[in-house]
Amino acid sequence: MISAKLPLIFALLSSATLISVAPSVRAARLPSSVLVRGAGEFLEHIGKEIANQLSGSRDYPNEGDQSNSTRRGLSSTPGGVQEKHVEPHVFLGIGTPAMNLTLVFDTTSDLLWTQCQPCLSCVAQAGDMYDPNKTETYANLTSSSYNYTYSKQSFTSGYFATETFALGNVTVANITFGCGTRNQGYYDNVAGVFGVGRGGRGGVSLLNQLGIDRFSYCFSSSGAPGSSAVFLGGSPELATNATTTPAASTPMVADPVLKSGYFVKLVGVTVGATLVDVAGASSAEGGGRALVIDSTSPVTVLDEATYGPVRRALVAQLAPLKEANANASAGVGLDLCFELAAGGATPTPPNVTMTLHFDGGAADLVLPPASYLAKDSAGGLICLTMTPSSSNGVPVLGSWALLDTLVLYDLAKNVVSFQPLDCAAFLAATG
Structure with missing residues (x-):
């Protein structure tokens, strides 16, 4: 099996959410590699949810320029991962003091963004919307606006800002993110998107900002709390013993x-x-x-x-x-x-x-x-x-x-x- 020798320092945040941290493999921004866990609730009645997704499915439009104005891309309770409906969700904290966010975990886009107050046009989300006026570590990058399109029906637009993010029990300062003030899309009770795409946005890409070139995830079909995980930075090693299915x-x-x-x-x-x-x-x-x-x-x-x-x-x-x-x-x-x-x-x-x-x-x-x-x-x-x-x-x-x-x-x-x-x-x- 995969090595179970990851030394874990854990912080139990709730009965449904456990975040653990393991030593870093290589990361410029992350002081340690992060394991994020939570409930694993994949849909039982897949038909309705898939039909909803297909009716507004992504068309994977061309990526546009990576400047201040426009960039076209694709296209989600703190600290875990949860397959709710059709998208896996991650939970994290933003700001000082930290506000809890639920975001779509997306491997096909590289932008980290959340809905922001005051919001001109937003979708319904669980919990409080991020408010820059309620944190001590927010900074507005006033010259940098963005438009990000996931499909004909889904988009976010707003401006870039920097903030402190809590990923597990690791806190990372000065992360650039999108503060979405006009948003529309497939998002189901979430605040935004946690994009882990391979870095088409250059310096704004989350992976580039965190200084990592390795991540992994394992989404469980069991539906049990704590049964799924996302690893950022140092990841579990693939098993090589004879009793395990080869990678x-x-x-x-x-x-x-x-x-x-x-x-x-x-x-x-x-x-x-x-x-x-x-x-x-x-x-x-x-x-x-x-x-x-x-x-x-x-x-x-x-x-x-x-x-x-x-x-x-x-x-x-x-x-x-x-x-x-x-x-x-x-x-x-x-x-x-x-x-x-x-x-x-x-x-x-x-x-x-x-x-x-x-x-x-x-x-x-x-x-x-x-x-x-x-x-x-x-x-x-x-x-x-x-x-x-x-x-x-x-x-x-x-x-x-x-x-x-x-x-x-x-x-x-x-x-x-x-x-x-x-x-x-x-x-x-x-x-």
């Missing part, structure tokens, strides 16, 4: 448009014993399809040429599950659903694994049925958490496929690693 490590690939996204190249999919080729994967130029890892999307989105054969192989091999009609599937915003048994009982799907083959040799991520099927009790359905992309859409590796997986981003080595892990058991053993 799948694959190079990050650059995207000329979405510079803050983490892309990996999919070169094949195996459903059961059926191999589905990905277009161009065997070409001399090194083909395959680049997928962006999006922590805020539960759904994995594949290009049509790959998705079609995957869908057909699943329908054939998941018998005796009965495929629901197209209208029922469309009603939950997904493409393929199966009917639950009478009374809403969940049938046991045949143990058909789906293996995602990434570039890098033995870079295989093996998904059991629980990692690609989700139950919609209200609709009497069990659905595939994958959809086909539009002709100009961006393929996505969604968070449902990565539940109970340690996802490690190593920017220095330019690789992403995936390792199956019982997140709840690991965190219980280490803390």
Whole structure:
């Protein structure tokens, strides 16, 4: 298993939230690497939430200039992580004295921002909105305004400021963040976004400000308090002993448009014993399809040429599950659903694994049925958490496929690693 030798100094903030700190690996701003934990409540009725997300889904627009005026990007109780609805949430403190914030944890954007008083146009959020007049450590960068677009329906605009942030029991001063005074979007009772994208914003990028090039997270499917975690800076080492499933490590690939996204190249999919080729994967130029890892999307989105054969192989091999009609599937915003048994009982799907083959040799991520099927009790359905992309859409590796997986981003080595892990058991053993 992953090393359980992280020396932890813990601060118990509430029954649902535990923050721990381990020694630093390398960090210019963080005096120590930070482990953030909390409740892990992934949706039971995925249909409604996915439908809500897809109706206002991100279109991954072009990133604009990184100056004072405009930058287009993508696109969430203190100190933890909680998968509430479809986005994982992190909890932290801002200001002196600290005010508690709940933010979306987003791997596809690099801006840290929160709604600010006085707000000209804001969305509903839990708890008090950040008020610069109630803190001793706020400083307004008056010459720096911003506009940040996540999709046609979601954006934030305001001005940059600096403030002291409490990340776990580590306090970091003079962090530049966005003070959002006009905000609209998919945010569900949260104050803003905690972007950990790879640094398209240069000096304003949170990772650049913290001086870290390594972070990881493990989101549990158990729903138990304290069962999920985000590690900033020093991360758990990937397990190498013979009793643990080996990690799948694959190079990050650059995207000329979405510079803050983490892309990996999919070169094949195996459903059961059926191999589905990905277009161009065997070409001399090194083909395959680049997928962006999006922590805020539960759904994995594949290009049509790959998705079609995957869908057909699943329908054939998941018998005796009965495929629901197209209208029922469309009603939950997904493409393929199966009917639950009478009374809403969940049938046991045949143990058909789906293996995602990434570039890098033995870079295989093996998904059991629980990692690609989700139950919609209200609709009497069990659905595939994958959809086909539009002709100009961006393929996505969604968070449902990565539940109970340690996802490690190593920017220095330019690789992403995936390792199956019982997140709840690991965190219980280490803390």
